[in-house]
Amino acid sequence: MRRGVAAVEAALTLPVLFFALLAMLDLGLAAVRYNALGDVAHRIGRQVSLRGTLMGEVVTSWGPQEFDGTLADSAVVVAELSHAIPTMQPDDVRVRVVWLDGASEPSNRVRVEVRYDHSPLVAGLMPWGTLSLEAITTLQVVN
Numbered sequence: 515m516r517r518g519v520a521a522v523e524a525a526l527t528l529p530v531l532f533f534a535l536l537a538m539l540d541l542g543l544a545a546v547r548y549n550a551l552g553d554v555a556h557r558i559g560r561q562v563s564l565r566g567t568l569m570g571e572v573v574t575s576w577g578p579q580e581f582d583g584t585l586a587d588s589a590v591v592v593a594e595l596s597h598a599i600p601t602m603q604p605d606d607v608r609v610r611v612v613w614l615d616g617a618s619e620p621s622n623r624v625r626v627e628v629r630y631d632h633s634p635l636v637a638g639l640m641p642w643g644t645l646s647l648e649a650i651t652t653l654q655v656v657n
Contacts, residue, residue: 551629567617577655610629620656
């Protein structure tokens with residue numbers, strides 16, 4: 515009789531436990547990806563803010579033309595950042611760089627937006643579905 519009770523209890527609690535464990539794993543992965551997007555947005559913003567019109571002829575100015583692409587693009591703005599996005603494909607990470615004041619002069623602002631759509635580990639199982647992750651940073655051009 516006791517064996518039957520233990521089997522019924524296990525049959526009722528194990529699916530709930532495994533669902534909760536999978537949900538925590540999925541949301542943890544989404545958090546890692548969100549943090550990586552924030553890091554990439556900050557890195558791009560920092561590089562762009564250091565390459566204004568005062569850089570001279572040694573380094574050409576990055577702007578003020580808008581950049582809208584992915585991390586897989588060959589543009590200098592996103593070069594060498596595909597390693598900074600664990601568990602994401604560079605083709606799936608959208609990047610947009612906009613000079614808010616229309617120029618890359620010192621004290622002008624530049625905004626970097628990085629987006630990724632996080633799909634659950636097990637499609638259809640998680641109630642939240644696809645999560646749109648977005649990191650935005652706005653910096654002033656320094657040079």
